[in-house]
Amino acid sequence: MGMTTSTSLSGFIASTPATTIMGNGEPRTYMRIGQTHYTRDGDGTFTQTESTYHDLVLFRGTGNRAADMFRKGDTFIAEGYVHTYQTPSPDGTLEEREEFVARKIGHDTARTPYTVDRTPRTHHTPTTIDPVPANATVDTAISL
Numbered sequence: 001m002g003m004t005t006s007t008s009l010s011g012f013i014a015s016t017p018a019t020t021i022m023g024n025g026e027p028r029t030y031m032r033i034g035q036t037h038y039t040r041d042g043d044g045t046f047t048q049t050e051s052t053y054h055d056l057v058l059f060r061g062t063g064n065r066a067a068d069m070f071r072k073g074d075t076f077i078a079e080g081y082v083h084t085y086q087t088p089s090p091d092g093t094l095e096e097r098e099e100f101v102a103r104k105i106g107h108d109t110a111r112t113p114y115t116v117d118r119t120p121r122t123h124h125t126p127t128t129i130d131p132v133p134a135n136a137t138v139d140t141a142i143s144l
Contacts, residue, residue: 006079009035010076011034011036012076013072014032018067026060027059028058028063029057030057032053033054054100055097055098057083058105062104070105074107075107077107078100078102079105080102083098084097085097
């Protein structure tokens with residue numbers, strides 16, 4: 001069997017993570033993220049260029065845990081996929097947007113000092129939804 005791979009994204013958390021409850025009752029965590037970019041100079045050094053900013057979303061328990069673990073300024077690495085969708089713009093035309101839907105997320109070990117807690121986690125069945133964070137709000141729009 002071959003190696004399974006997926007799309008990854010790294011960057012920094014640019015906004016406080018916010019959790020809402022979708023119309024189907026499931027939690028959705030949103031955060032604005034940034035990516036720092038560099039260009040390689042002729043002498044082999046690198047020059048930082050303008051950062052770009054993007055939307056990142058997580059669902060269910062993964063989103064709840066991320067909302068508890070991540071703060072603005074943290075660096076991360078995530079695995080997931082890019083979701084492209086259309087939304088009305090202020091002038092009434094449809095605008096194409098994209099967001100990164102993270103299935104997995106963790107702190108960037110190259111930039112984040114931490115300790116590992118190897119205490120076994122409580123087993124979750126596939127139908128279990130983790131408790132929603134106390135600061136969650138209800139979002140009546142239905143998303144993914």
